[in-house]
Amino acid sequence: MKQLILGGLIMLLTNLATAGDVFEVVSVKFKAGINIEEQKKLMMDLNNVIKKFEGFKSRDYYYSAENGRWIDFVAWTDIKLAKKASEQAMTNTLAGNVFSKMDEKSMIFSHYERVGGVKKEK
Numbered sequence: 096m097k098q099l100i101l102g103g104l105i106m107l108l109t110n111l112a113t114a115g116d117v118f119e120v121v122s123v124k125f126k127a128g129i130n131i132e133e134q135k136k137l138m139m140d141l142n143n144v145i146k147k148f149e150g151f152k153s154r155d156y157y158y159s160a161e162n163g164r165w166i167d168f169v170a171w172t173d174i175k176l177a178k179k180a181s182e183q184a185m186t187n188t189l190a191g192n193v194f195s196k197m198d199e200k201s202m203i204f205s206h207y208e209r210v211g212g213v214k215k216e217k
Contacts, residue, residue: 116152117174117208119181121167124201134158137193138165144190145169148183150176164201177206 125134138156145154152170159166171177184190 117171117177117206119167119169119171119177119206120203121169122164122201122203123167124162124164124198125196126198129196131158131160133196134165137196138167140189141167141193144184144187145180148176148180150180174206174208 125137129137135158142154145151150172152172154167154169156165156167158164169177171180185194
């Protein structure tokens with residue numbers, strides 16, 4: 096089920112992307128005991144880290160109260176810079192604080208490059 100939801104959201108976002116964009120998609124839950132208000136703050140904290148990385152274009156994240164899961168979409172200019180930013184985030188103190196509160200076992204992390212799509216004609 097997680098894969099189906101993730102796939103649908105990726106298809107939606109890739110229709111909004113421009114040629115060459117790369118999406119980083121993360122699906123994750125936070126560890127037990129981290130309330131929703133703290134989770135929101137932690138997700139916002141990542142904005143201050145990620146927006147400084149070379150190749151960053153945009154970030155949108157969504158929460159499902161139904162299953163307590165976050166979906167995070169980051170658009171990058173290219174795959175090389177997306178992967179470089181991932182490596183840099185792992186050594187960033189603020190990002191490390193956020194990551195330490197996430198349930199690693201629940202995490203799905205991937206990079207996707209646009210290979211096709213269709214848009215509704217007017």
